[in-house]
Amino acid sequence: MNWSDADIASAAKLWTEGHSATVIGKRFKATRNAILGLAHRNRALFPERTKRSLTTVTAQVQRSVPRPAGQQRLKSVNVPALRKARAASVEARPSVPMVPPVTPESPRWAEGSETGARSDLSRFRLADVEPRPFLSLGRDQCRFPLVAFEAASGPDMPCCGAATDLLKSYCAAHRDVMAGRV
DNA sequence: CCCTGATTCGC
């Protein structure tokens, strides 16, 4: 298709009137892609209709950057897809309260602690809840670390594990501890 | 799925 100035002006008029690229394409026996390409090359006559997000633009720029032979584009470049995958993964993560919720009014603390030191958080272990390794915790299990403050780290760190409210990090009793109410 | 527009790149 050879686009004359008259064609372009006429297509641009339809575009500014709000017709879609598909509709305009039919007028000219052309595909919508032809119209979109035409619009892109004559942006001054075809006002932009959609603002693209910064993440989208970034992804496109990165996609257009030549890569060394054999090197695959990083999946993480596709930001919206990544966002969707993350959301799906959170959704799929099972909610597994292993123990009944602990009410703030009635926590029963276990006797003693590893060291007796004030900084030893194991003194906040709940009597009725078996500590669990940090890495084993489900979505709605208390992540309160039951170790000496300085030693808090690692996937095997024992944590409270009691049921939490939806998406909360701590059970009610340990939320009170964190807030200085205990 | 349907649809929309935007961009890239081989022709």
Place this chain on the structure above:
DNA sequence: GCGAATCAGG
């Protein structure tokens, strides 16, 4: 310059 292919997104 053209527009198919492919992108993001409503």
